[in-house]
Amino acid sequence: MKDRDPGLQPERTRLAWARTGGVAVVTAALxxxxxxxxxxxxLLAGxxxxxxxxxxxxxxxxxxxRQLEVAQPPAPSAGVLQLVVGSVMVAGGCVVLQCICAVRP
Structure with a gap:
């Protein structure tokens, strides 16, 4: 099997993950x-x-x-995908909680 030419895809993925993690840290600080x-x-619990x-x-x-650095990276497992989607959904709920508490007198 011929080795794949990943091009810039691993770098784009790394940058996207870094942005997502950075936004999560900023949300926690806020x-x-x-x-x-x-x-x-x-809000403290959030x-x-x-x-x-x-x-x-x-x-x-x-x-x-680290997985994307190999020639043929495996697809992420369903458990990892569920963990990421669940994390993003809970983070969205935290942002909504913050907005509700900020509007409340």
Whole structure:
């Protein structure tokens, strides 16, 4: 079998994962800032959850980028995909929680 020519795809994937992890870290920082400003336990819990999600996304990012360095990378397993999708959904819920707490008087 002929080795594949990955072109720039592994680099684009690495950069996309780095952006996603960076956004998750910024979201967690904003949640903590809002928790302090509004003295909200819900926002503090959301911030802790966002930190855990950030670590999860950065771990999956590192794992996937290492896989793309081989000639024939395996497809990600269903468990990893479920972990990433679940993390993104919970992070979205944290952002909604932050918006609700910010609007509330």
């Amino acid at each position: 949640m903590f800032r809002s928790a302090v400003a509004f003295e909200s336990a819900a 911030g802790v959850l966002c930190v855990l999600l950030s670590v999860t996304l950065l771990w999956v990012s590192d794992w996937r980028c």
